[in-house]
Amino acid sequence: MGSISGDSTVDLDGQDSNAHEEKIFVAVRLRPLNERELSKNDVSEWECINSTTILFKNTLQERTMLPTAYTFDRVFRSDASTKQVYEEAAKKIALSVLSGMNSTIFAYGQTSSGKTYTMSGITEYTIADIYDYINMHREREFVLKFSAMEIYNESVRDLLVLDGAPLRLLDDPEVIIELRERTVVDKLTEVTLTDSNHLHELLSVCEAQRQIGETTLNELSSRSHQILRLTVESETREYVGAENTSTLTASVNFVDLAGSERASQTLSAGTRLKEGCHINRSLLTLGTVIRKLSPAHGHLEQSRNTLLFASCAKQVSTNAQVNVVMSEKALVKQLQKELARLENELRSLSSLANSCGSSSALKEKELLIEKMDKEIRELTHQRDLAQSRVEDMLRSGGEYQASKSWQDRRSVPENNEEQFLSDDTLSRLYIDKYFGPDPCQGWEKIAQENNKNFEDNCKEVQCIEIDFTKQNVISSAPSPQKGDNVSGKSPCSLDNDAYFTKRETISSAPSPQKGDNVSEQSPCSSDNDSSQPSVNVARSQSCAAILTTLMKSPSSEEAEESENTSQDEADNQEKVSNVEKVASIGNLCREDSQNSDSSDCLNDEDQIIMTFGKDRTNKQQEARVKEHNEMIEIKPVKQIECNLDMGDEKTPKKPEETADVDSDKTQDTKQSASDWQAEFERQKRKIIELWDACHIPLRESSRPGKRNAEQANAQEILCKGKRSSIREVGHRRKVETEKAPTMPSLWTDTTNMEHMNESASIVAKLVGFKEPGRPRKKCSVSASYRQQQVVQLETQFATHDVIRFLLDSV
Numbered sequence: 001m002g003s004i005s006g007d008s009t010v011d012l013d014g015q016d017s018n019a020h021e022e023k024i025f026v027a028v029r030l031r032p033l034n035e036r037e038l039s040k041n042d043v044s045e046w047e048c049i050n051s052t053t054i055l056f057k058n059t060l061q062e063r064t065m066l067p068t069a070y071t072f073d074r075v076f077r078s079d080a081s082t083k084q085v086y087e088e089a090a091k092k093i094a095l096s097v098l099s100g101m102n103s104t105i106f107a108y109g110q111t112s113s114g115k116t117y118t119m120s121g122i123t124e125y126t127i128a129d130i131y132d133y134i135n136m137h138r139e140r141e142f143v144l145k146f147s148a149m150e151i152y153n154e155s156v157r158d159l160l161v162l163d164g165a166p167l168r169l170l171d172d173p174e175v176i177i178e179l180r181e182r183t184v185v186d187k188l189t190e191v192t193l194t195d196s197n198h199l200h201e202l203l204s205v206c207e208a209q210r211q212i213g214e215t216t217l218n219e220l221s222s223r224s225h226q227i228l229r230l231t232v233e234s235e236t237r238e239y240v241g242a243e244n245t246s247t248l249t250a251s252v253n254f255v256d257l258a259g260s261e262r263a264s265q266t267l268s269a270g271t272r273l274k275e276g277c278h279i280n281r282s283l284l285t286l287g288t289v290i291r292k293l294s295p296a297h298g299h300l301e302q303s304r305n306t307l308l309f310a311s312c313a314k315q316v317s318t319n320a321q322v323n324v325v326m327s328e329k330a331l332v333k334q335l336q337k338e339l340a341r342l343e344n345e346l347r348s349l350s351s352l353a354n355s356c357g358s359s360s361a362l363k364e365k366e367l368l369i370e371k372m373d374k375e376i377r378e379l380t381h382q383r384d385l386a387q388s389r390v391e392d393m394l395r396s397g398g399e400y401q402a403s404k405s406w407q408d409r410r411s412v413p414e415n416n417e418e419q420f421l422s423d424d425t426l427s428r429l430y431i432d433k434y435f436g437p438d439p440c441q442g443w444e445k446i447a448q449e450n451n452k453n454f455e456d457n458c459k460e461v462q463c464i465e466i467d468f469t470k471q472n473v474i475s476s477a478p479s480p481q482k483g484d485n486v487s488g489k490s491p492c493s494l495d496n497d498a499y500f501t502k503r504e505t506i507s508s509a510p511s512p513q514k515g516d517n518v519s520e521q522s523p524c525s526s527d528n529d530s531s532q533p534s535v536n537v538a539r540s541q542s543c544a545a546i547l548t549t550l551m552k553s554p555s556s557e558e559a560e561e562s563e564n565t566s567q568d569e570a571d572n573q574e575k576v577s578n579v580e581k582v583a584s585i586g587n588l589c590r591e592d593s594q595n596s597d598s599s600d601c602l603n604d605e606d607q608i609i610m611t612f613g614k615d616r617t618n619k620q621q622e623a624r625v626k627e628h629n630e631m632i633e634i635k636p637v638k639q640i641e642c643n644l645d646m647g648d649e650k651t652p653k654k655p656e657e658t659a660d661v662d663s664d665k666t667q668d669t670k671q672s673a674s675d676w677q678a679e680f681e682r683q684k685r686k687i688i689e690l691w692d693a694c695h696i697p698l699r700e701s702s703r704p705g706k707r708n709a710e711q712a713n714a715q716e717i718l719c720k721g722k723r724s725s726i727r728e729v730g731h732r733r734k735v736e737t738e739k740a741p742t743m744p745s746l747w748t749d750t751t752n753m754e755h756m757n758e759s760a761s762i763v764a765k766l767v768g769f770k771e772p773g774r775p776r777k778k779c780s781v782s783a784s785y786r787q788q789q790v791v792q793l794e795t796q797f798a799t800h801d802v803i804r805f806l807l808d809s810v
């Protein structure tokens with residue numbers, strides 16, 4: 001017989017504070033020989049030599065290797081009563097149920113060894129003792145429940161139900177938790193006992209219900225394993241219904257195993273044999289379990305097997321705990337506490353998971369940030385590169401735009417250039433369109449480009465017609481047509497001597513149409529119109545007419561054909577000589593230099609046409625024009641020079657009168673040569689004044705006008721550039737020569753020609769201008785520096801031209 005239980009105290013938390021490991025209590029009881037055995041003169045081979053040891057007598061002198069003495073927790077001789085067995089081996093364990101500890105008392109042994117006999121006695125004593133305990137502990141309220149089942153042929157049956165169907169074994173975790181049992185027999189009847197008698201009645205039912213069969217060894221052999229369960233619930237009566245009260249709940253199981261048997265011994269067959277098989281199989285399994293749980297053999301052999309089983313069971317350790325069943329309120333509280341604990345664990349797990357997740361996310365973000373940083377660096381690099389390109393483009397674009405803007409205004413197709421030179425209307429439109437209403441700007445631009453070819457230009461007969469105007473009359477005033485001038489209305493076209501002596505008055509008043517201009521409008525009248533407040537500057541109509549007309553002049557062609565080469569060369573030399581002379585002394589060819597009216601006209605500031613240069617013959621003039629045209633073809637605009645025609649526009653002459661007039665003019669020109677110098681000086685002063693009046697930046701004076709902000713700004717920049725350039729040049733010269741005089745004031749008095757000439761000379765020297773009739777002086781500064789300064793100064797076209805003009809006139 002074995003029992004499993006434990007002693008402990010109980011706390012409300014359901015935790016057995018005194019739970020401890022213990023072994024299965026194993027006791028051995030010897031049954032006395034029954035009548036049948038006594039009849040056969042069987043003898044007992046076992047002898048309890050003390051309360052714990054049983055000895056194999058081995059009267060048969062069997063040679064066996066099995067041990068001869070067994071020691072258990074308790075051994076009972078055959079004369080020991082069931083009461084003694086109960087008291088000494090089972091009571092303590094059985095009554096542990098009262099203290100809330102589960103316990104099981106089971107009997108293991110061969111058939112007819114007295115298991116049922118003993119277990120029945122122990123159950124009765126236990127019940128009795130329990131009720132005695134209940135009766136002794138009135139302070140507590142006890143509830144006893146009883147259930148009974150058997151395992152017959154591997155089927156579970158409810159012994160409290162008549163002819164009940166086999167029951168199922170449940171291992172549902174929820175049910176297990178709810179019932180606090182490891183294995184639940186489904187629908188097993190559990191009867192709450194009212195008293196001990198009630199239990200006894202039930203025990204009677206169970207005995208009646210149990211499968212009992214007759215065998216050769218036992219008339220009332222139990223053919224099943226019987227399990228009687230008595231559950232005891234108890235709580236202190238005083239706290240019944242209270243929140244924190246608890247209930248002790250425990251069960252004590254009384255297991256009467258079917259006895260192992262040998263079929264040869266029991267001579268069983270049929271059902272008994274089958275039952276025996278199931279019994280042996282189950283017991284074998286139990287034995288295996290015991291052996292597994294422990295580190296641990298007819299009649300003799302079976303007894304040995306039982307002892308061996310017991311020995312093994314003896315070594316099985318158990319850990320009994322008190323089962324505490326709390327009240328609902330206490331259970332709720334405990335469950336709440338448990339829930340809080342689980343929630344904390346869940347939060348911990350969530351936090352850990354989040355931590356892991358956060359770590360992963362952080363890593364991803366770091367990678368993303370790193371990638372973005374790389375992209376930013378690349379984009380920054382690209383941006384800087386693009387910015388640099390944009391700046392370069394802007395710089396070049398600004399230059400391009402400036403030049404393009406200027407070119408757009410300035411550039412005219414070459415054929416247009418010819419038209420410009422030959423078509424007065426186009427020329428005016430050209431000036432108006434490309435030079436703008438501000439004559440300074442247009443003139444400055446022309447001069448700027450002209451400066452680039454300054455040296456060459458000095459040798460060329462250049463023509464520019466300047467129309468100073470404040471009212472932009474030119475642009476609006478219809479101009480004589482090209483054909484009119486070519487056809488003979490231009491005095492220049494017919495004037496062999498005064499190649500550039502054609503002076504044509506351009507009035508701000510509506511100009512007559514071709515023919516009219518020549519035949520009806522008197523330049524003098526226009527020139528004398530002092531009411532005209534404007535000073536018009538425009539490309540010379542006459543000059544353009546001359547250039548184009550001469551190329552097509554039949555007279556010139558005939559003259560060219562009639563001259564031989566030598567004569568041409570001579571004429572050319574003479575031409576060059578004349579040009580140089582003109583360039584050097586600034587002779588003014590004036591169509592009507594002898595005409596006092598023209599002088600009067602020259603005094604008029606309204607319109608002035610200036611002409612430099614002089615040819616004396618048609619051939620020379622023609623060659624000159626040809627040369628000039630070639631020059632213009634190459635540098636059509638750049639070579640435009642100031643051609644100041646001081647003469648008045650006479651009333652247009654008829655073609656037939658032209659030859660005579662030309663002849664007279666030539667003679668007159670020769671005769672008035674002596675007066676040129678004086679006239680030139682006067683005109684020069686006038687021009688200077690006009691420049692100054694037109695705010696051509698001879699000096700830093702302001703002139704009210706209609707310049708827009710852009711023009712004013714440009715003008716200011718140019719003036720600053722001029723000052724800085726002059727200062728820079730002066731400074732460099734001073735540094736390099738250490739002998740440079742103090743820079744005098746320049747361009748401060750436009751009425752003082754001596755001062756103006758001096759200013760021009762100084763600036764010319766500074767920038768290395770070629771003086772008339774001399775090769776360009778070599779500067780003491782480096783070529784690059786000089787070039788730089790020249791370029792800077794040359795951008796100051798107005799000053800540039802003044803210098804050139806003055807130098808040319810010196």
Ligand SMILES: Nc1ncnc2c1ncn2[C@@H]1O[C@H](COP(=O)(O)OP(=O)(O)OP(=O)(O)O)[C@@H](O)[C@H]1O
Pocket residue numbers: 030031032034078109110111112113114115116117118218220221222223257258259260
């Ligand atoms: N200690 C004992 N003193 C007097 N008689 C006993 C004792 N033990 C058993 N007996 C008697 O022995 C016979 C068999 O007993 P029991 O039925 O209890 O054996 P068993 O182990 O349960 O057998 P089975 O396994 O076949 O059910 C019964 O008649 C019983 O009265």
